[in-house]
Amino acid sequence: MSEPTKLRWGVLSTAKIGRKQVIPALQKSRLGEVTAIASRDLARAQQAADGLVIGRAYGSYEELLADPAVDAVYNPLPNHLHVPMSIAALEAGKHVLCEKPIALSAAEAEKLLAAGEAHPELKLMEAFMYRFHPQWERVFELIAAGTLGELREVRGWFSYFNDDPQNIRNQSDLGGGALMDIGCYPISMARFVLGREPVGVLARVERDPRFGTDRHAAAVLDFNGGAVATLSCGTQMAPGQGATIAGTAGVLRIEWPFTPPPEDSVRMWLDLDGATEEIVVGACDKYTAQADRFAEAVLNDQPVPTPLADAVANMRVIEAALRSGESGRRVAIG
Ligand SMILES: NC(=O)c1ccc[n+]([C@@H]2O[C@H](COP(=O)([O-])OP(=O)(O)OC[C@H]3O[C@@H](n4cnc5c(N)ncnc54)[C@H](OP(=O)(O)O)[C@@H]3O)[C@@H](O)[C@H]2O)c1
Incomplete structure (x- = not known):
C-alpha cells in the first residue's frame, strides 16, 4: 500500500x-x-x-x-x-x-x-x-443508552497556579484571565455534553489587583429545559480538574476531562443504583488524534470535526460570563 x-x-x-x-x-x-x-x-x-x-x-x-x-x-x-x-x-x-x-x-x-x-x-x-480523547465516545455511549437518565447538571472545574506577570495569561491586553484560558474548557464541555447552547449565565468573577485579569470565576449556565452547568476556574489555585455529569438515573464522574495524560489510561466512575462502576479508557495522545482528524478533513475534503460556529458560540458564553461578573446580574445569551 x-x-x-x-x-x-x-x-x-x-x-x-x-x-x-x-x-x-x-x-x-x-x-x-x-x-x-x-x-x-x-x-x-x-x-x-x-x-x-x-x-x-x-x-x-x-x-x-x-x-x-x-x-x-x-x-x-x-x-x-x-x-x-x-x-x-x-x-x-x-x-x-x-x-x-x-x-x-x-x-x-x-x-x-x-x-x-x-x-x-x-x-x-x-x-x-480534549474532545478527541476516546473517553468522550464512552461518555456519549452512556448518554445515548439512557444510562444516566435525563441530564440535569454538568459540573466542570479547572485550575492551576501561575502569578508570573510576564505570562500571557496574566496580561489583559493579550487576552489573559482564567475564563479565557481555562474557563473556556468547562464551558465547551457543558455545551458538548448537552448538545445545545445556554440561554443565560450568572457568574462571580474575582480579578487580580495587579494584573486586572480574572483569577477566579464561578458560573451557572442556564440551558433551559431543566439542565444547568456549574463551572469554576482559577489561575491562582492548586492545580486540578474534573467533571461530573448528573442525570435523573445516574452520575458520571470524569477524572481528566480536559488534559488527560497521553501516556496513561484514564478513569471515570459511574454511580448507579447505589453502586459505583469504574470505567477505564486506554491511553491516547489527544493532540495526535486531533491532528489526524484535522488532516483527514483536509485530505478528503470533509468538514472539520468541530465547525468554527462552535468556537463562536463558546466565545459568546465566555463573554457573557465576564459581563455577568462585572454587573453581578444574570446575562442572557443569544
Ligand atoms: N490546547 C492546549 O492544550 C493549550 C495549552 C496551553 C496553551 N494553549 C493556548 O496556546 C496559546 C499559547 O500558549 P503558550 O502558553 O504556549 O504561550 P507562550 O509560551 O507564551 O507562547 C506564545 C508565543 O507567541 C509569540 N508571541 C507573539 N507576540 C507575542 C506577545 N506580544 N507576547 C508574548 N508572546 C508573543 C511568542 O513566540 P515567538 O517569540 O517565537 O514569536 C511566544 O512564544 C494560547 O492561546 C493558549 O490559550 C493551549
Missing part, C-alpha cells in the same frame, strides 16, 4: 504548547508532518527548528505564510493574535488550526467565521483537543 499524502504543517511561533506538546504530536501523527516554524526572532525559530528537527525556520510569521511548502498553519499565538493571524493565514491560502479561546470577543470570532466562509476551500478549526 502506498503512504498516505501528508499534510504539511507550519507553526506560528515558538509557543511552549507547540514546542512541548503539539509539534511532537503533529510529528507522530499518521497524516501530518511539520515543515516550518516561525518566530518574531529568527535565532529563536532556528533553535526550535534544530531541537525539534523541523526543516525550515523563519524570522517572521509572514514569511512562513508565504511558504508554498506549508499546507496548514497551527496558530498557538497569544489570544489577541488568534483572529488576525488566522485570517492572514487563510488569505495566504493555508488551512488553519487555531488555539483556544478562538478570539477576544464574540464579535471578533464572527470576523474569523466570515473569513472562513469566504474561503470554503480551506479548513478552519479551534483546537479544543
